[in-house]
Amino acid sequence: MTSSRTEPSVGEKKAESALRAVLLGAGLWLAPFSLVQNGAWAGVVVVLGLALVLVIASVSRFPSAAALWMARRSSERHLAFWSVWFSCGGLLTSVLVAALPAVGIAAGIPVPWAFWTVIGGGAVSALINLVVLVRNIAAKPGP
Amino acid sequence: MARPGRQSLFSCFLALAVLLSGCGEVSFTPHVTPLVVGTAQPQVTWGTVAATPGAPVVTPVADDFDSSDALELCGEDLRWGDVITGMCLAPGGAEYYVWTSPDDVAIVDADLTDPRLLGFLQSAIALQAAGDRFWRGVGTNWWRVGLFGVTFVGLPVACIGGGPVGCLIDGAAVLVSGGLVYDLGASLVDDIDAYTSSYRVAHYYFCLLQGGSDAPCRESSGMTQEDLSLDQQ
Numbered sequence: 001m002t003s004s005r006t007e008p009s010v011g012e013k014k015a016e017s018a019l020r021a022v023l024l025g026a027g028l029w030l031a032p033f034s035l036v037q038n039g040a041w042a043g044v045v046v047v048l049g050l051a052l053v054l055v056i057a058s059v060s061r062f063p064s065a066a067a068l069w070m071a072r073r074s075s076e077r078h079l080a081f082w083s084v085w086f087s088c089g090g091l092l093t094s095v096l097v098a099a100l101p102a103v104g105i106a107a108g109i110p111v112p113w114a115f116w117t118v119i120g121g122g123a124v125s126a127l128i129n130l131v132v133l134v135r136n137i138a139a140k141p142g143p
Numbered sequence: 144m145a146r147p148g149r150q151s152l153f154s155c156f157l158a159l160a161v162l163l164s165g166c167g168e169v170s171f172t173p174h175v176t177p178l179v180v181g182t183a184q185p186q187v188t189w190g191t192v193a194a195t196p197g198a199p200v201v202t203p204v205a206d207d208f209d210s211s212d213a214l215e216l217c218g219e220d221l222r223w224g225d226v227i228t229g230m231c232l233a234p235g236g237a238e239y240y241v242w243t244s245p246d247d248v249a250i251v252d253a254d255l256t257d258p259r260l261l262g263f264l265q266s267a268i269a270l271q272a273a274g275d276r277f278w279r280g281v282g283t284n285w286w287r288v289g290l291f292g293v294t295f296v297g298l299p300v301a302c303i304g305g306g307p308v309g310c311l312i313d314g315a316a317v318l319v320s321g322g323l324v325y326d327l328g329a330s331l332v333d334d335i336d337a338y339t340s341s342y343r344v345a346h347y348y349f350c351l352l353q354g355g356s357d358a359p360c361r362e363s364s365g366m367t368q369e370d371l372s373l374d375q376q
Contacts, residue, residue, distance in 0.1 A: 036278075089295040093296070096291070108227065108342065118281075
């Protein structure tokens with residue numbers, strides 16, 4: 001029996017891991033915003049639902065399918081570049097999300113407890129994206 | 144059948160005639176209740192407090208009593224500012240708890256004719272409003288950052304799947320959402336400025352309440368003329 005598909009390339013693996021990190025990170029920073037909807041249940045349900053979808057997508061086959069789709073349309077070098085782009089985008093978004101409440105703390109404004117979870121979610125998301133970015137940059141380039 | 148233009152002209156003249164005929168017949172009996180001007184409340188004006196330095200009206204409280212304890216005693220209604228800088232009406236209604244740091248709570252007689260206390264109250268209200276605006280801004284406009292993230296991270300997908308057109312459209316979306324994030328940041332910075340400004344003004348009035356005079360209190364609080372104008376907005 002022959003495999004219908006060859007082993008994924010290094011660039012494809014990089015893109016896949018970066019996409020997984022971006023999706024997981026987005027779910028992590030999005031979920032705490034359900035706590036600052038001031039009791040608007042529709043808002044809570046939408047935000048939590050979206051966060052759940054993102055987390056599930058991060059562990060599903062979607063990132064590998066997306067990476068394969070990109071690999072068929074891009075060169076290996078481009079794929080490696082786009083993987084760095086994904087991680088940088090995820091990192092930038094997470095830092096911005098954490099920074100919004102953090103500037104209030106820096107200015108001495110007392111923080112409602114829910115915003116601490118937003119800062120925490122943003123920080124964890126930034127860390128995940130940073131680790132994947134460093135690993136992808138350090139990984140041996142593809143042929 | 145009359146033409147619509149002539150009908151309109153006729154209606155217009157008729158209306159004018161009715162109006163003019165009514166002008167001379169209007170009898171108007173004024174019924175005005177005499178205006179009673181009450182005693183004006185004392186106004187806090189920049190510089191007037193300094194001209195009349197008062198005796199200290201502040202009584203320190205026990206060391207282990209902090210602003211959270213004060214807020215708990217006061218209840219939910221008559222409180223202004225926050226746990227760091229604020230005041231609230233003590234049980235019984237004869238005194239206010241006033242603080243400019245959580246551990247530095249003092250008791251002041253509930254006399255809002257004292258411009259120093261009134262000034263502190265105004266700055267505490269302004270401070271609370273600025274803080275609330277800040278958190279409301281973060282809590283309701285965070286989606287701008289999310290939109291920026293989606294458009295930014297999605298650029299490779301748009302370029303590969305949509306070609307140059309997809310690239311251009313997503314690039315434009317990145318710029319627009321980036322502008323929205325910038326706008327949010329600028330608005331939050333304004334709120335922070337208003338908060339810190341009210342914080343300095345509150346410190347100034349607290350210093351005056353402790354018996355300090357204008358110049359040293361301005362210096363110790365770091366308050367500027369601009370702070371007062373921001374605080375009054």
